Amino acid sequence: MTRRFVYNRLDPETFGRLADDGTLALSLIDEAARSGKGRRYLSEVRKRLIGANDKGIRVRADYIAKKLK
Numbered sequence: 001m002t003r004r005f006v007y008n009r010l011d012p013e014t015f016g017r018l019a020d021d022g023t024l025a026l027s028l029i030d031e032a033a034r035s036g037k038g039r040r041y042l043s044e045v046r047k048r049l050i051g052a053n054d055k056g057i058r059v060r061a062d063y064i065a066k067k068l069k
Helices: 002-007 012-016 022-032 036-049 055-067
Strands: none
Touching: 002 012, 002 022, 002 036, 012 022, 012 036, 012 055, 022 036, 022 055, 036 055
């Protein structure tokens, strides 16, 4: 599923909110971070999630930031 989002350039915000389960969401982020194209995509995901009202979503944005370092 991650591959489809990254390679088909599907909506980054949807990817960031895809899983209700935080552990699954982090796993999807980890998978995307394994490639250069995935990291570029995650940068867009982070931009979309950073200002979210939901604390859990902001945690995902912070996790992405760590993966992009």
